[in-house]
Amino acid sequence: MTITPPALSVFQTLESEVRSYCRGWPAVFDRAQGSYLHDEDGHTYLDFFAGAGSLNYGHNNPVLKRALIDYIERDGITHGLDMATAAKRNFLESFENIVLRPRDLPYKVMFPGPTGTNAVEAALKLARKVKGRESIVSFTNAFHGMSLGSLAVTGNAFKRAGAGIPLVHGTPMPFDNYFDGQVPDFLWFERLLEDQGSGLNKPAAVIVETVQGEGGINVARPEWLRALKELCERQDMLLIVDDIQMGCGRTGAFFSFEEAGITPDIVTLSKSISGYGLPMSLCLFRPELDIWEPGEHNGTFRGNNPAFVTAAAALNTYWADGQMEKQTLARGEQVERALLSIVDEFGGEGVSFRGRGLVWGMEFEDKARAGKVCARAFELGLLLETSGPESEVVKLLPALTVSADELDEGLRILARSVRETA
Structure with a gap:
């Protein structure tokens, strides 16, 4: 279809230059349902972006919408800080019975401010408080959020530069396969830890994404994650898994670390935990780490009760019977077959792919081509974004509720977009 860019005068004249997604998708969106968005001009777009992973169950999921409307119509609590409410109790009981207990995870649940970066800040603060140390180790190409503590453990130079001040007490180490298999796992990290002359302060914790989303869909091997957990135990460091984008079923299992068979000390969740795109985040940790003083980490909007309602509905609808993971x-196998076909069409030259579950990336040697593919896909009615340190990866992040036919439709558009930008 042909897209005529709308008059965006108020956005251009009044909204800050910091806006980003609207630049790649010049449309005024008005309605959305399931895996589709509709703009004011009547164009329809298949969504392989899913609110940057915050809409795992699609737009305006009817089951979650009904629960939310019923709650609002009966004047249920909207703003509750950390007061005890019926909505919070229902969520906590659902989360314990459906998620934590079946996985034998004895975590305490903390409600920080409702953003992912606030959950990360809480995790870093708690790790430092527990261990009495300041240093945190992160990994190359990591992304953990845009507030100062999160930026200190983020790898992207452009995002780090926005802080405007030195970002301290964070030390990067090589992510899995950073040296293309030429260097043994954790050789450099462990050498620095054991060498009293290395200059590396003893870390309180290590923070890691099992799949680096913004970093370019870099997938850590289960054996690498297990070795990292063992290293943390040997060296008296806490292991924090940032599951903000890859949790809530994105890789298949509810938590992305389940495949590796590890139990992190601290886990952060946000994005799709509310199920409806409502702001909500969690910081989970082993009970013995719960040494917070009352109010030591808080926030005005940490008790988003409408989000508790949709979160509980999502858990009870999609996670009680195990079918969501299957x-x-x-669907992930369907994506993998399609991406393999695209790569084969080009003889494997200049393009590769990787991913797990329903998060996939296509990397182009011609780094500018990824942006061109996304632009052409938008013209054809498909929303995609780029990722990676130089935006060289086309990122596929459809809703987990996407149908096989919808997925096939989007993958055909992707293939055409790749073909037409060659």
Whole structure:
């Protein structure tokens, strides 16, 4: 279809230059349902972006919408800080019975401010408080958020530069396969830890994404994650898994670290935990780490009760019977076959792919081409974004509820976009 860019005068004249997504998608969106968005001019777009991973169950999911409307119509609590409410109790009981207990995870649940970066800040603060140390180790190409503590453990130079001040007490180490298999895992990290002359302060914790989303869909091997957990135990460091984008079923299992068979000390969740795109985040940790003083980490909007309502509905609808994981893995195989076909069409030259579950990336040697593919896909009615340190990866992040036919439609558009930008 042909897209005529709308008159965006108020956005251009009044909204800050910091806006970003609207630049790549010049449309005024008005309605959305399931895996589709509709703009004011009547154009329809298939969504392989899913609110940057915050809409795992699609737009305006009818089950979650009904629960939310019913709650609002009966004047349920909207703003509750950390007061005890019926909505919070229902969520906590659902989360314990459906997620934590079946996985034998004895975590305490903390409600920080409702953003992912606030959950990360809480995790870093708690790790430092528990261990009495300041240093945190992160990994190359990591992304953990845009507030100062999160930026200190983020790798992207452009995002780090926005801080405007030195970002301290964070030390990067090589992510899995950073040296293309030429260097043994954790050789450099462990050498620095054991060498009293290395200059590395003893870390309180290590923070890691099992799949680096913004970093370019870099997938850590299960054996690498297990070795990292063992290293943390040997060296008296806490292991924090940032599951903000890859949790809530994105890779198949509810938590992305389940495949590796590890139990992190601290886990952060946000994005799709509310299920409806409502702001909400969690910081989970082993009970013995719960040494917070009352109010030591708080926030005015840490008790988003409408989000508790949709979160509980999502858990009870999609996670009580185990079918969501099976469907996601099946859809992931469908994506993998399609991406393999695209790569084969080009003889494997200049393009590669990687991913797990329903998060995939296509990397182009011609780094500018990824942006061109996304632009052409938008013209054809498909929303995609780029990722990676130089935006060289086309990122596929459809809703977990996407149908096989919808997925096939989007993958055909992707293939055409790649073909037409060659």
